[in-house]
Amino acid sequence: MLRPDATSEPIYADAAPASLRAWVDVDLDAIRRNAARLRARAGVPIVAMVKADAYGTGMLPVVRALGAGFEGQPHAATEGPWAFGVATLDEAATLRDAGCSARILCTSPLSIADLPDAHRLDVTPALHRADDIAAWAAVGGSAWHLAIDTGMSRAGARWDDVAALAPTIRMHAPEGVFTHFHSAELDDGSRQHQEECFARARASLHSALPAGVLVHSDNSAAIAAREAGSPGHLARPGIGLYGSNVVRALGLEQVVHLRARIIDVRDVLDGESVSYGATWSARGTRRIATVALGYADGYRRALSNRGHAIVRGQCVPVAGTVTMDMTMLDVTDVADGCAVGDIATFIGRDGSDCLWTDDVAAAAELSPYELLVGLRLRLPRRYRSDA
Numbered sequence: 001m002l003r004p005d006a007t008s009e010p011i012y013a014d015a016a017p018a019s020l021r022a023w024v025d026v027d028l029d030a031i032r033r034n035a036a037r038l039r040a041r042a043g044v045p046i047v048a049m050v051k052a053d054a055y056g057t058g059m060l061p062v063v064r065a066l067g068a069g070f071e072g073q074p075h076a077a078t079e080g081p082w083a084f085g086v087a088t089l090d091e092a093a094t095l096r097d098a099g100c101s102a103r104i105l106c107t108s109p110l111s112i113a114d115l116p117d118a119h120r121l122d123v124t125p126a127l128h129r130a131d132d133i134a135a136w137a138a139v140g141g142s143a144w145h146l147a148i149d150t151g152m153s154r155a156g157a158r159w160d161d162v163a164a165l166a167p168t169i170r171m172h173a174p175e176g177v178f179t180h181f182h183s184a185e186l187d188d189g190s191r192q193h194q195e196e197c198f199a200r201a202r203a204s205l206h207s208a209l210p211a212g213v214l215v216h217s218d219n220s221a222a223i224a225a226r227e228a229g230s231p232g233h234l235a236r237p238g239i240g241l242y243g244s245n246v247v248r249a250l251g252l253e254q255v256v257h258l259r260a261r262i263i264d265v266r267d268v269l270d271g272e273s274v275s276y277g278a279t280w281s282a283r284g285t286r287r288i289a290t291v292a293l294g295y296a297d298g299y300r301r302a303l304s305n306r307g308h309a310i311v312r313g314q315c316v317p318v319a320g321t322v323t324m325d326m327t328m329l330d331v332t333d334v335a336d337g338c339a340v341g342d343i344a345t346f347i348g349r350d351g352s353d354c355l356w357t358d359d360v361a362a363a364a365e366l367s368p369y370e371l372l373v374g375l376r377l378r379l380p381r382r383y384r385s386d387a
């Protein structure tokens with residue numbers, strides 16, 4: 001569960017105000033370095049996926065950290081992402097309201113009723129139906145990307161049916177054309193199969209697509225899977241920016257550090273139980289610390305009797321069921337004891353030890369995406385950046 005993290009400096013666990021109950025430290029410098037690594041590996045500019053509040057880390061601070069696009073801040077076109085990727089118009093509106101002038105690509109389908117707002121917000125939509133493409137042109141929309149379904153069966157035009165769009169595309173040319181992989185993290189040939197379908201779809205449209213149309217496909221796992229860089233003109237990493245899923249493949253850094261305060265310490269006698277359902281019982285006298293963190297904060301109930309925390313530099317197990325607002329730890333073995341007010345780290349780094357998002361998610365039988373996105377708004381975010 002505990003693996004050393006040699007990739008960056010320890011980040012303060014102890015510099016939090018005593019009034020903080022539970023919080024998430026987000027290492028913006030680590031996000032920036034992860035973006036640079038993904039960009040270098042892909043060999044093409046990236047669309048930084050910041051949907052779902054940047055996977056729970058906080059969309060606006062992340063977009064600012066990744067550089068540019070905010071008024072008063074020079075746009076570093078060579079360094080910053082080519083665009084930011086969102087899934088909803090509300091997310092795009094939040095970025096525009098905050099003064100973000102960068103390009104915004106919305107990769108999820110919008111309804112026709114949303115297209116006037118998308119135009120007003122200067123969003124580049126992903127479209128795949130002739131009616132939508134015509135409606136986009138009718139509201140005065142310009143750049144759009146053609147989504148092609150090569151096996152995800154979620155959104156986009158079927159790869160073997162896309163030629164039907166040729167007349168529409170000839171009238172309203174897309175700026176880009178893309179697909180999305182369903183299992184790029186598996187070495188099972190499915191990505192290669194989807195690439196083949198994607199190539200055939202483009203070939204079936206070739207005279208309709210403009211020369212220089214921007215081709216893109218790679219999510220974080222696909223970027224990690226390739227030695228020779230991403231094909232096409234762009235790549236769209238999400239989870240890798242936030243230090244997860246492809247961490248081992250690319251040497252990315254932990255970004256998210258979930259911490260909470262110890263609010264009680266007590267001795268539990270031999271045979272006595274801890275928490276709902278009495279799923280944990282003491283063998284001999286055990287020292288139990290109660291921490292101000294529960295599933296209402298996003299520390300999932302599935303981590304009952306499975307999760308761990310770092311307390312005073314030691315890794316200790318969760319004892320019993322995670323409750324809505326509190327979680328108990330067996331701190332009997334913490335060498336110098338622990339006290340009310342101490343900080344427990346449930347995800348991320350404290351000192352030289354790290355509980356990696358991927359390992360915590362695996363312990364909960366969750367995807368790292370769900371674990372990160374599920375960190376609730378009740379948790380304040382604190383941002384660290386030396387830049």
Ligand SMILES: *Cc1c(COP(=O)(O)O)cnc(C)c1O
Pocket residue numbers: 049107180218219220221236237238239240
């Ligand atoms: C979310 C998303 C991504 C990012 O995928 P990761 O696995 O998080 O890197 C890329 N493209 C599309 C269309 C997406 O919806």
